[in-house]
Amino acid sequence: MAGSGNAHLRPEALLSARDLVVEFPAAGGRTVHAVSGVSLDLEEGETLGLVGESGCGKSTTGRAILQLPRPTSGTVQLDGQELTELDEDAIRDVRPRLQMIYQDPISSLNPRRRVRDIIAEPLFIALENVSRRTAMAVWQDRIGELLQNMLRRASGVMRIVGLLASVAFVLWILSETVEERAAEPWLGWTQVPAAVIGFPSLALLLLAAAIALLLGLTWVLLAVMLPFSLMSRQFGEVSSAVGLAGVVVTTGASAFLLWRTWSSFGGWAQWLNSGGLSLLTAVLAVWLVLSMVKPERAGASGVATTLSAMVVLQVFYVAGLDGGIKLAVLVASAVIDTLLFRWVLRCYRANRDAERERAEPRVREVLEYVGINPDDALDRRPWEFSGGQAQRLSIARALVSVPQVIICDEPVSSLDVSVQAQILNLLEDLKNLMGLTLVFIAHDLAVVKNVSDRVAVMYLGKLCEVSEPDAMFAQPAHPYTELLLAAIPQPDPEAELGTERIGGELPSPMDPPSGCRFRTRCPLAAERCAAEEPEMREIAPGRFVACHTPLIGEPAPARVDLATNAEGAS
Amino acid sequence: MSETAAQGSPWAGDPPLLEVGDLRTTFHTPVGPLAAVDGVEWSLRPGARLGVVGESGSGKSVMSRSIMRLLPKSRVTSTGTVNFDGVDMMSLGRRELLEMWGPQLSMVFQDPLGSLNPVMKIGKQVGEGLRVHRDLSARAARSAALELLEEVGIPEPHRRIDEYPHQLSGGMRQRIVIAIALACSPRLLIADEPTTALDVTVQAQILDLLEAERAERDMSLVLITHDLGIVAGRTDEIIVMYAGRIVERASTRTLFRDMKMPYTEALFRSIPKVTDDSHARLEIIGGQPPQMTDLPSGCKFAPRCKYAQDLCYAEEPALIEVPTAVPARSSITDSIDDVESDPAAGVHLYRCFYPVGTPEAAEAFERNIASGRVSEAGVVINPT
Numbered sequence: 015m016a017g018s019g020n021a022h023l024r025p026e027a028l029l030s031a032r033d034l035v036v037e038f039p040a041a042g043g044r045t046v047h048a049v050s051g052v053s054l055d056l057e058e059g060e061t062l063g064l065v066g067e068s069g070c071g072k073s074t075t076g077r078a079i080l081q082l083p084r085p086t087s088g089t090v091q092l093d094g095q096e097l098t099e100l101d102e103d104a105i106r107d108v109r110p111r112l113q114m115i116y117q118d119p120i121s122s123l124n125p126r127r128r129v130r131d132i133i134a135e136p137l138f139i140a141l142e143n144v145s146r147r148t149a150m151a152v153w154q155d156r157i158g159e160l161l162q163n164m165l166r167r168a169s170g171v172m173r174i175v176g177l178l179a180s181v182a183f184v185l186w187i188l189s190e191t192v193e194e195r196a197a198e199p200w201l202g203w204t205q206v207p208a209a210v211i212g213f214p215s216l217a218l219l220l221l222a223a224a225i226a227l228l229l230g231l232t233w234v235l236l237a238v239m240l241p242f243s244l245m246s247r248q249f250g251e252v253s254s255a256v257g258l259a260g261v262v263v264t265t266g267a268s269a270f271l272l273w274r275t276w277s278s279f280g281g282w283a284q285w286l287n288s289g290g291l292s293l294l295t296a297v298l299a300v301w302l303v304l305s306m307v308k309p310e311r312a313g314a315s316g317v318a319t320t321l322s323a324m325v326v327l328q329v330f331y332v333a334g335l336d337g338g339i340k341l342a343v344l345v346a347s348a349v350i351d352t353l354l355f356r357w358v359l360r361c362y363r364a365n366r367d368a369e370r371e372r373a374e375p376r377v378r379e380v381l382e383y384v385g386i387n388p389d390d391a392l393d394r395r396p397w398e399f400s401g402g403q404a405q406r407l408s409i410a411r412a413l414v415s416v417p418q419v420i421i422c423d424e425p426v427s428s429l430d431v432s433v434q435a436q437i438l439n440l441l442e443d444l445k446n447l448m449g450l451t452l453v454f455i456a457h458d459l460a461v462v463k464n465v466s467d468r469v470a471v472m473y474l475g476k477l478c479e480v481s482e483p484d485a486m487f488a489q490p491a492h493p494y495t496e497l498l499l500a501a502i503p504q505p506d507p508e509a510e511l512g513t514e515r516i517g518g519e520l521p522s523p524m525d526p527p528s529g530c531r532f533r534t535r536c537p538l539a540a541e542r543c544a545a546e547e548p549e550m551r552e553i554a555p556g557r558f559v560a561c562h563t564p565l566i567g568e569p570a571p572a573r574v575d576l577a578t579n580a581e582g583a584s
Numbered sequence: 585m586s587e588t589a590a591q592g593s594p595w596a597g598d599p600p601l602l603e604v605g606d607l608r609t610t611f612h613t614p615v616g617p618l619a620a621v622d623g624v625e626w627s628l629r630p631g632a633r634l635g636v637v638g639e640s641g642s643g644k645s646v647m648s649r650s651i652m653r654l655l656p657k658s659r660v661t662s663t664g665t666v667n668f669d670g671v672d673m674m675s676l677g678r679r680e681l682l683e684m685w686g687p688q689l690s691m692v693f694q695d696p697l698g699s700l701n702p703v704m705k706i707g708k709q710v711g712e713g714l715r716v717h718r719d720l721s722a723r724a725a726r727s728a729a730l731e732l733l734e735e736v737g738i739p740e741p742h743r744r745i746d747e748y749p750h751q752l753s754g755g756m757r758q759r760i761v762i763a764i765a766l767a768c769s770p771r772l773l774i775a776d777e778p779t780t781a782l783d784v785t786v787q788a789q790i791l792d793l794l795e796a797e798r799a800e801r802d803m804s805l806v807l808i809t810h811d812l813g814i815v816a817g818r819t820d821e822i823i824v825m826y827a828g829r830i831v832e833r834a835s836t837r838t839l840f841r842d843m844k845m846p847y848t849e850a851l852f853r854s855i856p857k858v859t860d861d862s863h864a865r866l867e868i869i870g871g872q873p874p875q876m877t878d879l880p881s882g883c884k885f886a887p888r889c890k891y892a893q894d895l896c897y898a899e900e901p902a903l904i905e906v907p908t909a910v911p912a913r914s915s916i917t918d919s920i921d922d923v924e925s926d927p928a929a930g931v932h933l934y935r936c937f938y939p940v941g942t943p944e945a946a947e948a949f950e951r952n953i954a955s956g957r958v959s960e961a962g963v964v965i966n967p968t
């Protein structure tokens with residue numbers, strides 16, 4: 015396999031990943047071969063630099079080591095423990111020993127939380143189900159933020175539509191009640207407005223709710239696609255209560271409309287009507303009670319989502335009831351819900367305060383390590399910090415659980431040169447101070463050279479070269495490494511502008527070239543490169559390269575024997 | 585400062601294409617006025633390449649937006665002169681500006697995805713400017729767009745022209761943005777961090793592309809970046825900005841060979857270089873960029889400067905010209921070529937009381953180490 019082979023692995027490694035393969039399903043039944051047989055290892059206290067063009071699979075490799083998601087195949091051993099075979103619970107226990115720092119400091123930190131909670135998170139994450147958290151919490155956070163944002167940014171027209179939808183919704187429920195119970199005198203006072211507005215409001219509701227639903231969906235889609243950073247600044251000011259009210263009203267109105275339409279077809283709707291709803295509500299209530307017992311498991315947004323879902327279900331339920339009772343239940347449930355909301359919030363706050371108190375000394379300690387004054391920072395939110403400070407916060411967060419290995423995914427790529435230098439020096443100091451072992455992912459070779467003890471060059475899901483940095487930069491062995499080096503801008507006007515360029519774009523990882531994956535852009539490509547994949551081999555002490563005709567050392571021995579063997583076997 | 589800027593430039597004979605005079609842009613924020621650009625002056629001759637360097641927040645983008653007249657409408661004031669080939673940009677109305685943007689000046693923004701319309705096909709976005717400015721039909725605009733895509737190196741332009749921005753890689757998106765900016769053959773292109781979001785290989789491709797297009801169209805180019813490495817080989821002259829001011833201005837070769845401003849030196853030294861050994865300690869600029877709403881009196885760089893003396897805290901140095909063109913030995917590259925042989929050596933301005941490489945600066949540094957203000961490595965430990 016091109017760029018595969020394990021000649022560069024060492025026996026005494028702290029972390030050792032072998033033959034990692036990560037594939038993603040793509041549209042049309044195709045497969046994205048993001049990582050195709052990458053082997054890496056790290057000795058204790060070592061920094062491994064991982065370089066390559068964007069899209070070559072660096073982050074995917076890093077995440078596969080963390081089992082986020084699990085690699086399609088391959089093995090990862092941390093301190094002798096095989097991670098790929100562990101179940102979710104066991105992985106959760108490993109997680110504090112294996113941390114990650116992300117590329118975009120500000121958007122990788124939750125904009126709604128305070129620094130003290132963000133930093134403390136890894137200390138508590140072992141208590142939680144990580145996989146559920148990553149999938150669900152991200153969703154809940156995004157939707158919560160989106161709704162707050164939506165309310166804030168909603169133009170006049172949108173607000174009116176939203177208002178109309180909710181007013182019409184309430185009127186409709188009233189008018190139905192009134193129509194059914196027209197004879198009952200105690201409801202008479204609602205009859206007049208209901209008769210006037212009741213019927214027209216139905217038409218209005220249909221239109222308004224449809225529009226609200228459409229807009230809501232568009233917004234949700236947009237929010238899921240937009241990164242935090244684009245929106246983060248807008249949040250802080252809007253209270254969550256307003257946001258939550260927005261969720262309840264809009265979801266309720268839209269869902270109710272859908273259900274009314276649906277109910278004319280019978281089926282599901284009938285089941286929901288006849289007790290199914292109460293069943294669902296009961297299930298949710300049980301979940302709610304459970305999360306009340308252990309609120310740290312659910313988190314604020316989890317509880318909030320459940321509550322809003324419950325309210326929506328109540329609305330269904332109430333709509334299915336008869337006249338007078340309907341109104342009574344509606345009022346009662348509104349009162350109960352309000353009380354419930356407040357109680358949940360209190361429980362959650364109490365728990366959070368206890369949690370904070372326990373974590374604070376440790377959080378202060380790591381903040382000091384990374385050069386941030388805890389007194390200033392603890393109660394601020396991530397977007398109030400500059401890019402460099404935010405990156406220090408992510409480093410602090412990674413350090414708080416005293417990990418054995420930290421995977422740094424482009425920790426300085428989005429930073430200014432002066433801040434970049436501060437962060438690189440900081441990582442170097444922390445490494446010496448705490449004996450950290452680091453995987454350092456970056457596309458800037460000068461940065462990688464500065465921090466690494468060993469550098470691995472990656473191309474389209476495979477490794478090209480693994481080597482000690484000074485030797486690699488003095489004399490690259492792989493043609494790709496050489497071209498990468500030529501692309502580095504030199505801060506010297508006298509220096510030749512490298513004219514050799516890697517032309518074109520990275521080939522699609524859905525359809526990687528045969529043989530050596532670099533052959534479509536390699537100046538030295540020969541026939542053999544298309545037919546046969548080069549294998550990682552040692553061409554000089556401590557220098558490993560996967561190329562048939564490397565720039566230094568002997569060309570790879572022909573593998574005729576293997577070819578004939580293969581033919582013989584088939 | 586303006587007198588010196590005008591004198592002694594070998595380009596004085598060329599009428600400048602763009603002249604920026606005493607440009608000031610102030611945002612009115614809740615915590616007080618924020619002078620993002622504070623009295624900036626420079627000029628650019630036709631076909632020249634100017635680099636603008638500075639840390640994040642130094643006012644580079646605001647300066648270019650002020651020149652383009654692309655600032656937000658409210659709570660900002662922008663004064664000064666921006667003279668583009670005899671046209672006073674500051675006095676133009678919306679309609680006249682629309683006529684300038686495209687055929688006269690054009691801009692490539694920091695974030696390629698943000699400057700493309702996500703729901704419009706690429707071909708249409710590229711052709712739009714042509715339809716407006718050249719009155720082309722939809723068909724003609726499409727074929728012109730196709731040509732442009734080919735020119736900026738988009739593979740398979742026939743297929744790409746009907747795709748949407750999210751279907752392209754970051755590098756290709758930036759090529760599209762460049763194609764849009766070039767569509768009407770502008771005479772001046774301002775590229776604001778065109779490669780900051782991209783990786784090194786794509787960065788080199790994009791910078792090569794910009795240079796090729798510039799040479800072919802004899803366009804002027806303003807290249808804005810925070811990375812001195814990027815402008816080193818690709819510009820004729822460099823402006824270094826700090827806290828909304830120009831702190832040094834020189835031809836590229838002079839700047840790298842004989843930088844005078846401590847800030848430029850610090851920026852230069854903080855770049856990791858491939859030629860250094862691995863694990864080489866990077867020289868950092870201590871502290872933070874200044875709080876723009878609450879600038880120190882005196883020299884704005886003083887709290888982070890390893891040479892700063894009492895004078896620097898008390899008084900702000902003016903932008904002055906290097907007194908003589910005596911070839912100074914560069915403290916950075918140690919090259920001893922004489923400065924006068926540099927054909928592009930224009931004015932060299934800086935804003936400092938203790939310029940780099942002078943005995944006064946060396947003494948100031950020694951004093952600071954002795955007083956414990958600065959570490960041996962030149963990092964300010966105790967700014968006051």
Ligand SMILES: Nc1ncnc2c1ncn2[C@@H]1O[C@H](COP(=O)(O)OP(=O)(O)OP(=O)(O)O)[C@@H](O)[C@H]1O
Nearest residue numbers: 611618620639640641642643644645646647810876
């Ligand atoms: N709309 C605005 N309102 C208030 N202040 C602003 C606004 N836009 C920019 N600023 C401020 O003006 C200063 C200069 O900003 P500018 O965006 O020009 O920096 P820059 O040098 O381009 O930095 P970067 O490298 O981050 O792009 C900063 O202090 C910034 O906070």
Ligand SMILES: Nc1ncnc2c1ncn2[C@@H]1O[C@H](COP(=O)(O)OP(=O)(O)O)[C@@H](O)[C@H]1O
Nearest residue numbers: 038046048067068069070071072073074075523
């Ligand atoms: N969740 C995913 N689904 C499909 N393809 C993916 C996914 N994540 C990454 N990829 C693809 O895998 C390749 C490697 O991605 P990544 O590791 O993020 O690159 P890098 O970090 O080097 O920039 C890219 O082609 C990318 O598009």
Ligand code: SF4
Nearest residue numbers: 530533536543561562
């Ligand atoms: S010479 Fe052949 S094997 Fe080596 S990198 Fe080029 S294409 Fe790959």
Ligand code: SF4
Nearest residue numbers: 883886889896936937
């Ligand atoms: S030496 Fe003084 S004047 Fe010069 S940059 Fe430093 S602080 Fe400013």
Ligand SMILES: [Mg+2]
Nearest residue numbers: 072073423424
């Ligand atoms: Mg990545």
Ligand SMILES: [Mg+2]
Nearest residue numbers: 644645694777
């Ligand atoms: Mg900018």
